[in-house]
Amino acid sequence: MGMDIKQPALIISAYRHPELTKGFSLSEWDLLVRQARRAGVLARLWYLLERQQLLANIPLPALKHFESAKVYANQMRTSLNWEVHCIQQALQELNLPLIFLKGAAYVLAGNDAALGRVFSDIDILVPKQSLMEVEQTLIFEGWKFGSIDAYDQMYYRKWMHEIPPMQHVQRHTSIDVHHNILPITSRFCPDSNKLLDNINKIDGQNIWVLAPEDRVLHSAVHLFHEGEFDHGFRDLTDLDLLIKEFANEEGFWLKLQNRATELNQEIPLYYALRFTTKILQTPVPVDVLEITEAYQPNKLKRKVTDFVFLRALMPNHFTCSDTWTRYAHWFLYLRSHWLKMPWYLLIPHLSRKAWLRLSVKDQH
Amino acid sequence: MKSKPIVLRIEPFVVRLDTCIAPVAEVVSSLYSGYEFIEEASTVFVDFYIKIAPVSYLRGYYRPQVQCFIDGKAPFKPLPISQAYPFFEWSLNWVVASYVHHYLLVHAAVLEKNGQALILCGVPGAGKSTLCAALMHSGWRLFSDEMAVIDLHTNELMPFVRPISLKNQAIDLMRQFAPNAVLGPSFFDTSKGTVAHMQPTQDSVLRKSIRASAKWIVFPKYQKDADTSLHAIPKSQTVIKLTKNAFNANVLGGKGFKNLCALVEGSDCYEFEYSELQEAVNLFADLSS
Numbered sequence: 016m017g018m019d020i021k022q023p024a025l026i027i028s029a030y031r032h033p034e035l036t037k038g039f040s041l042s043e044w045d046l047l048v049r050q051a052r053r054a055g056v057l058a059r060l061w062y063l064l065e066r067q068q069l070l071a072n073i074p075l076p077a078l079k080h081f082e083s084a085k086v087y088a089n090q091m092r093t094s095l096n097w098e099v100h101c102i103q104q105a106l107q108e109l110n111l112p113l114i115f116l117k118g119a120a121y122v123l124a125g126n127d128a129a130l131g132r133v134f135s136d137i138d139i140l141v142p143k144q145s146l147m148e149v150e151q152t153l154i155f156e157g158w159k160f161g162s163i164d165a166y167d168q169m170y171y172r173k174w175m176h177e178i179p180p181m182q183h184v185q186r187h188t189s190i191d192v193h194h195n196i197l198p199i200t201s202r203f204c205p206d207s208n209k210l211l212d213n214i215n216k217i218d219g220q221n222i223w224v225l226a227p228e229d230r231v232l233h234s235a236v237h238l239f240h241e242g243e244f245d246h247g248f249r250d251l252t253d254l255d256l257l258i259k260e261f262a263n264e265e266g267f268w269l270k271l272q273n274r275a276t277e278l279n280q281e282i283p284l285y286y287a288l289r290f291t292t293k294i295l296q297t298p299v300p301v302d303v304l305e306i307t308e309a310y311q312p313n314k315l316k317r318k319v320t321d322f323v324f325l326r327a328l329m330p331n332h333f334t335c336s337d338t339w340t341r342y343a344h345w346f347l348y349l350r351s352h353w354l355k356m357p358w359y360l361l362i363p364h365l366s367r368k369a370w371l372r373l374s375v376k377d378q379h
Numbered sequence: 380m381k382s383k384p385i386v387l388r389i390e391p392f393v394v395r396l397d398t399c400i401a402p403v404a405e406v407v408s409s410l411y412s413g414y415e416f417i418e419e420a421s422t423v424f425v426d427f428y429i430k431i432a433p434v435s436y437l438r439g440y441y442r443p444q445v446q447c448f449i450d451g452k453a454p455f456k457p458l459p460i461s462q463a464y465p466f467f468e469w470s471l472n473w474v475v476a477s478y479v480h481h482y483l484l485v486h487a488a489v490l491e492k493n494g495q496a497l498i499l500c501g502v503p504g505a506g507k508s509t510l511c512a513a514l515m516h517s518g519w520r521l522f523s524d525e526m527a528v529i530d531l532h533t534n535e536l537m538p539f540v541r542p543i544s545l546k547n548q549a550i551d552l553m554r555q556f557a558p559n560a561v562l563g564p565s566f567f568d569t570s571k572g573t574v575a576h577m578q579p580t581q582d583s584v585l586r587k588s589i590r591a592s593a594k595w596i597v598f599p600k601y602q603k604d605a606d607t608s609l610h611a612i613p614k615s616q617t618v619i620k621l622t623k624n625a626f627n628a629n630v631l632g633g634k635g636f637k638n639l640c641a642l643v644e645g646s647d648c649y650e651f652e653y654s655e656l657q658e659a660v661n662l663f664a665d666l667s668s
Contacts, residue, residue, distance in 0.1 A: 042421045053450065083481045086631065087480055090630045090632055093632065332450070
């Protein structure tokens with residue numbers, strides 16, 4: 016795989032141009048299903064093919080897998096809606112804007128990025144000063160923390176942008192309660208008040224989501240600060256679908272650039288536009304691309320991040336990787352920690368993790 | 380180390396098994412004899428890619444282990460190399476239960492006689508597989524000893540014929556009951572104790588595409604020294620019991636529930652207790668005539 020993806024993986028061709036699937040052979044469908052399943056976009060692809068009335072071309076044995084994935088994704092969505100309802104009920108007495116993030120936000124706002132999306136947990140954002148109140152209310156309403164030691168408690172409470180994940184005792188669903196979109200220790204951490212000042216209310220309900228441009232930025236921040244890229248490709252398609260949808264709105268591109276500057280997220284925006292255009296051919300105006308490229312003035316850094324992200328953002332299937340893929344993943348894992356906190360916090364933290372891993376191995 | 384993949388049509392699926400462990404390939408070709416082994420993989424759509432491979436060269440000498448990869452990903456912990464073949468069978472169960480939502484799947488054994496299907500649904504250890512193996516050697520056609528596969532449109536049961544997995548005492552019991560049956564090697568000290576697989580009867584393999592409608596839904600229970608007894612249970616109770624044993628009822632939601640109700644509606648529902656295998660077989664022969 017070269018820098019310009021001369022020979023894109025089948026899943027990429029099918030995502031960029033669904034009509035190309037008309038000419039797919041049976042073994043190409045076979046490979047497409049494997050890559051799409053691994054990337055977590057099998058149901059999403061079904062919806063994209065449906066939109067262009069291409070379902071009739073899918074050979075029957077492949078169609079069954081698409082339909083299974085779609086049924087599963089629809090069920091996830093039903094559960095998500097119910098969970099949102101329960102969370103809303105639980106927190107309705109509190110005087111706060113209850114903001115849903117990521118997948119839940121896409122569903123609530125009716126975004127294309129909700130198409131065929133599967134979820135593992137629900138993320139909410141609340142004002143930092145309400146955190147204690149929210150936590151206590153959730154516990155009162157049946158959520159609890161998993162077993163977590165004192166160090167991890169401290170790690171979350173002192174440094175992170177969220178409290179430890181909680182599970183509901185009966186439904187076994189998970190919730191992540193955030194008060195910001197990046198760790199407090201990160202040098203890119205934005206002022207959360209700016210996020211809260213720009214939220215959108217969901218019609219007829221007392222729940223909120225980030226403004227469209229902030230939703231794109233949060234998606235970018237999440238993906239490009241990530242240390243695990245198992246869902247990298249899926250998350251990249253989230254960005255692509257959000258951008259394509261919002262680009263129809265007047266003044267979106269300018270708002271997006273201004274917000275990136277205000278929220279200290281210029282570099283994630285550069286990455287988001289760089290890799291959605293490069294990998295998925297997302298339509299982005301040339302002048303916007305030029306401006307955002309200047310957000311990352313260091314040419315060497317641009318080269319290195321091209322090299323690693325073009326690999327890590329591929330579906331985690333062996334037909335989409337090369338000899339460098341594993342090193343790219345490893346590099347990005349280290350980088351994610353580096354971005355989370357300054358070195359004088361990071362080194363003791365990683366040493367402790369490494370030591371724990373070793374001593375756990377000894378016990379076996 | 381490169382060995383030829385085995386591409387096997389196990390109706391209603393096509394499964395590809397990659398393994399360089401010779402005994403696994405040998406057991407597969409013996410227990411699945413009579414199945415279609417597809418020579419040219421590119422001519423078919425493969426539903427599931429399974430690979431059974433040694434964990435690493437370093438561990439090759441000290442208690443060697445095998446890992447199972449589902450299209451390159453390993454969702455399980457490795458097992459001793461001696462259990463490589465049962466690992467394949469378990470992973471096939473897992474992959475079907477995890478990925479297939481275009482059929483309703485219930486954890487149950489299914490057999491057929493005169494075009495009517497018998498569903499045996501029970502907790503592990505209830506003697507479901509033993510009873511299933513005995514019935515298969517007493518004039519019934521095997522659909523599955525593990526999974527009832529139900530067409531969502533017609534509510535028919537679909538054969539998913541594979542070797543029957545017998546555990547512990549059931550292995551010797553079945554050797555006596557059906558001396559001519561082909562059994563694979565015994566695998567010791569697995570998580571389910573000793574396991575051996577019984578080859579499906581020829582008739583079951585030959586008629587692997589012929590479906591049937593449910594006629595009896597039975598919850599068997601082996602109870603030492605118990606008298607053979609069959610008693611009818613309410614349909615409402617049967618729906619609840621079946622739902623608990625369905626792999627994907629939660630995923631299928633309301634649609635799956637309707638299918639289960641229709642399945643129960645058209646069937647006679649029983650609880651069944653037994654200790655004598657031959658008596659049990661006779662009772663089901665009476666039931667079907």
